[in-house]
Amino acid sequence: MKRLAILGSTGSIGQSTLSIVEQYPDRYSVATLAAGRNLDEAFAQAVRWRPRLVSLATADLADQLDVRLHQAGINGIETVHGTAGTVACSTHADADFVVSAIVGVAGLEATHAAILAGKPVGLANKECMVAAGEILTQAARERNVPILPIDSEHNAVHQCLRVGAHAEVKHIWLTASGGPFRQLPLDQFASITPEQALKHPTWVMGRRITIDSATMLNKGLEIIEACRLFDVAPSQVRVTVHPQSTVHSLVEYVDGSILAQISVTDMRLPILYALAFPERPASTLTFDLAALRHLDFEPPDFERFPCLRLAYEAAEKGGVHCIALNAADEIAVEAFLDRKISFMAIPRTIEKVLASTPEAHPATIAEVLAADRDARRIAHELLA
């Protein structure tokens, strides 16, 4: 029985993780839950899963949860809050495995603390690896703690990497759906609206990641994530646009063999893989290979999607440049969704923030968070 700490339990990945726990009651149970501001859902989850500890965003929310649990006659569930609460969840003695699925850098400290505490981590939080990948992977290596990627691309890469040695890897090929504007003429990019950009062809996701898919900055973050997770150079990570999102990524070996992973587009599969690794429990998440007809691929267009180039540049520089890429994008995407800037102003804003960022390599999570705040401040100033 693997007892889980689920950070971001009320989000999409958190809920999918709980559906896996539901399906495999002999394999998984819930030790702790870190939710955010969704009190109703956190209460429902606490009632259903009876964790030892639940963390909410604020002291007030934690108190309210406490009252509701008490009124419901449920005892033995401790409530905590804030970053300290999330860290308490991720390092709890009863947790055997941590699912890190809080969006943004908010989950960073708890994820780092989990690794320091020797807990295996299933990582659904891209920003953690982009902002603090060097720190997290070094800590994980020193303690021999596995970090298992919970996103379709890196999970696919993780699988394909089992077929050879690290030194035998030539390229990692991340597939990209290409987003909604893969075939839009370049001269129409200036007039793209938030409504258009929020329509993703294959995945239903949050607002920021959907816009990041449309600009392909999301793939850029994944390039950086791949470098950190799998200890490869940016030049070893390539992107192929694959509109069907059926092949989730590929690994090319030095002998010439390429391994690819194919599956349904359902996040429960990478979650199950991460939870069960190195085992593969039977699931109903079946891909119907007999019905497969066509798989299409094309090279990414760096002119349409300048965010890709910016990501490679940030990946080469590493450190604060990766932090700034992520932070500047978040601010720029907000401004785009608020109709303050145009679609193509997103990469321009990021480029300016990167140009204002001197090279540096944070050695601590505090330094990472400070660099993140700096980049956000610069981005806000630029957009003001």
Next chain:
Amino acid sequence: MKRLAILGSTGSIGQSTLSIVEQYPDRYSVATLAAGRNLDEAFAQAVRWRPRLVSLATADLADQLDVRLHQAGINGIETVHGTAGTVACSTHADADFVVSAIVGVAGLEATHAAILAGKPVGLANKECMVAAGEILTQAARERNVPILPIDSEHNAVHQCLRVGAHAEVKHIWLTASGGPFRQLPLDQFASITPEQALKHPTWVMGRRITIDSATMLNKGLEIIEACRLFDVAPSQVRVTVHPQSTVHSLVEYVDGSILAQISVTDMRLPILYALAFPERPASTLTFDLAALRHLDFEPPDFERFPCLRLAYEAAEKGGVHCIALNAADEIAVEAFLDRKISFMAIPRTIEKVLASTPEAHPATIAEVLAADRDARRIAHELLA
């Protein structure tokens, strides 16, 4: 340094193996060569590679080789002949690895002897595994001897199987090019000529295997081979038609993940994989993934290709039925190439031979060879 015994050294796979030895002189050398009737090529190979032992088909050919080596002032190369000679090559004390690439059941005894002698085998000979797979794999398991498949499909499967446990395998999916008649209207199958059938869309191969590709009996033999090599039931092996021959095969796991192997269509790659396993040496056999545009798949048509059904039936029965399938096909293909029977008479002949074959499970290679002779006799009688 791995010292190779190459059975079938003057054939296509044998020559490709020697080109790998040429390219990786620090990794591989030649211990013994078993050739057939091509004296000139055997002489040239002996001069170039200086093996300890060379076997030819007959005593006369071996004597001629002896004389030519002597005249060339080359000493220290022993010459032998026939089945005993091939066995001497495959079991030679100086051989660390045996490449079994003699076409047909002729290589069977030497391959079995190599396994009994504890030598790892790279198996390019499909008929060995179809006719005597149960005996060979049992011997290999008992002695913990690896059998590494040297053909693009099973080599791909071998790679994809490294990503999970045996009990986690749901299906093995063999890809098939579909051959030259994939899209030919069924009513034109009766008039297919040998010339039409000998034009394979993606691979250049020997005459029998090219006809076997056109009837898809070749894929049928591979289904049986997969069952033996990977210890799975016939119902676990499926076929998907993939005209580009880019994906060489796939493995579907019980969790829903499917792993696929992609590479150039060049037999040197599976040879190198088998020789170097578990390592992957760098090679120039690069597949240009950036240039990949489309991969197409479709289900096989059992009406057009009755050989597929016959193979599944033989695989279910096992034993002499697999032997008869292979033997009857060889005779029927010869008759087709000699314009004695029509294209669609190939499966009809096989079906009749199978119907005349009582179920039995040979326990020795001698019994396998006797069953093979019986099936050939029945096939000849049917066609007379």
